[in-house]
Amino acid sequence: MANFYVDTTTVVHEIPDNSRPKFYMFGVPSYTNMGDQAVSLAERQYIENEFPEYQYIEILEEDDDYAIPVIQEHLQPKDIIAFTGGGNMGNLYHNHEEARRKVFSTFVNNLTISFPQSIHFEENEDGEIEKKKSQSAYRKNPNLVLVARDAQSFHRMQTTFDNPVIFTPDMVLYMNAVDLKFKRHGALFVLRHDSEKVVKQSTIDNIKEMLGTERPIDRVDTVLDEPQKITPVTREALFDAELELFSHQEMIITDRWHAMVFSVLTGTPCLLFGNSYGKGKHAYIDWLEHVNWIDYTDETDIDRIKELMRYLVAQNRHDYDVKKDFRQLRDVITGYAHKRQND
Amino acid sequence: MANFYVDTTTVVHEIPDNSRPKFYMFGVPSYTNMGDQAVSLAERQYIENEFPEYQYIEILEEDDDYAIPVIQEHLQPKDIIAFTGGGNMGNLYHNHEEARRKVFSTFVNNLTISFPQSIHFEENEDGEIEKKKSQSAYRKNPNLVLVARDAQSFHRMQTTFDNPVIFTPDMVLYMNAVDLKFKRHGALFVLRHDSEKVVKQSTIDNIKEMLGTERPIDRVDTVLDEPQKITPVTREALFDAELELFSHQEMIITDRWHAMVFSVLTGTPCLLFGNSYGKGKHAYIDWLEHVNWIDYTDETDIDRIKELMRYLVAQNRHDYDVKKDFRQLRDVITGYAHKRQND
Known part of the structure; x- marks a missing residue:
């Protein structure tokens, strides 16, 4: 049918x-x-x-x-x-x-x-x-x-x-940006599990260790485990929930391009790592390099990553026009x- | 007139x-x-x-x-x-x-x-x-x-x-690529002198030192001192001379976008540094990232620069289609x- x-x-x-x-x-x-x-x-x-x-x-x-x-x-x-x-x-x-x-x-x-x-x-x-x-x-x-x-x-x-x-x-x-004005607390790793994944587990582990135990740290994927299926009738509420989740975070560390986009929409500091063929890197450099609170990197040196993250969380939101x-x-x-x- | x-x-x-x-x-x-x-x-x-x-x-x-x-x-x-x-x-x-x-x-x-x-x-x-x-x-x-x-x-x-x-x-x-088959010998710094310049003198000095005294090292700009004026009648011979100059080099180090383009046309390994507003970086990433013998970097660490240059000089020419x-x-x-x- x-x-x-x-x-x-x-x-x-x-x-x-x-x-x-x-x-x-x-x-x-x-x-x-x-x-x-x-x-x-x-x-x-x-x-x-x-x-x-x-x-x-x-x-x-x-x-x-x-x-x-x-x-x-x-x-x-x-x-x-x-x-x-x-x-x-x-x-x-x-x-x-x-x-x-x-x-x-x-x-x-x-x-x-x-x-x-x-x-x-x-x-x-x-x-x-x-x-x-x-x-x-x-x-x-x-x-x-x-x-x-x-x-x-x-x-x-x-x-x-x-x-x-x-x-x-x-x-x-x-999509329009949202400003939910939540108190931000914690960092979220948004990481893929699929064949496009290239970021090293050691890099992720080093970032976790660097973030310490002062704040909650979670790991999710933009691919949900629940529900089993989403339709045009149910998707908007789930999308809004995703933006709410992001709006609670001090920092997003991800290898998902759309996690960077959700970070842009919600004004959430975000560091994006690469996938197997550069789709996130290229989209970032082409359209979003002028957005101050997000960045892309292939860096593995934890001191340099720390410096990048410090810079991102210190940035103010500003207009971006795409x-x-x-x-x-x-x-x-x-x-x-x-x-x-x-x- | x-x-x-x-x-x-x-x-x-x-x-x-x-x-x-x-x-x-x-x-x-x-x-x-x-x-x-x-x-x-x-x-x-x-x-x-x-x-x-x-x-x-x-x-x-x-x-x-x-x-x-x-x-x-x-x-x-x-x-x-x-x-x-x-x-x-x-x-x-x-x-x-x-x-x-x-x-x-x-x-x-x-x-x-x-x-x-x-x-x-x-x-x-x-x-x-x-x-x-x-x-x-x-x-x-x-x-x-x-x-x-x-x-x-x-x-x-x-x-x-x-x-x-x-x-x-x-x-x-x-423009069509050229293959002049010259014996390559030496490295050429092609550096701007204008208000767009941002690459640090210390980085250039470090690269010079790293290259050592085994091979000739020259510095030029793509802006010529002679002649005083170029016209559509005289430019092609000067352009051909530029491609000849590049075809003699083992390596180009530059902050000039067109020096990277001449390196692409002549199959010359080339490392490009930034200008004040990223025009070379963006053009490289948009069109030329798949060309193996050239790269763009903002790196200042000489060991990393050395690694990049080693990689570039080891690459073979290949077709690129833009x-x-x-x-x-x-x-x-x-x-x-x-x-x-x-x-």
């Missing part, structure tokens, strides 16, 4: 029968990575705020196969197809890349937008095979526009695909709406 | 009277910064290779005032106006920014392209005053497209100006030519 999330409270099984042009967002996560959940929340907010004439409809990734034929039947020339953003284009997550290929190679007559992603095809046999599959699928869609969320990915997408590539920040940076950096995306959507209006 | 460089051997005082659409490049340097000279050479090669239907005409920056009225008189709807790229948008070089404002605010009815630049308005009174002047001038031109050559500049241009901003590498990265990263520029020019064709 096809499920369509028409707003953040309502799931329907048929496409709403009205004259509004539709914005279909595919690949929406139900898994519990709060980074990816925040991306899908931000995508809805972005389209609903900036293009209120469009009716925004989300399809969970596991519902793609049921939803595709229904949407094909109802598709109108002004409708826009999109696939959710994140950090999973490439061969590290076959399921997501396969879902993406299917959507891109199916809806070839409408503007199709691959929302802001970073990309990594490994330089090995699997990487080469998967890359060829993606090239072949993406090539079928002359109306496909790829969005890169960092310059490394912009370069990689342009050298991998023939489709036009535009450049914007990660969608979660479209919303204008979504302009290339806005121009693509506006241009399409205008063109189809005149057709 | 207005001088128009119609090719790299011919200066004329009138605009060629033929039916070809014209591509006017303003702000072309006659000063002896080989980085900026290489930019202007690459710009001509780019347009002549990619858009051979256009007749490319260069105007030296000091000739702008004479040339503007002549061009105004002859301007056709398909003609394109451009201002040369580099690293001087902002308030550090008033003369260049003033020339840019004049061109942008004059030719408001034709596609106007600010070629790939980095931008820096200082956070002080002069920066604020100059920024307002530029905002006011750029705003007058609804057909002006700004090109950023690094993500930091992309963000800054988008938050400073309302004009659309596109993203490409520095134009010199459009030409596809000029696609957004190509699409802007193609789109304009197509639109004016149909008008």
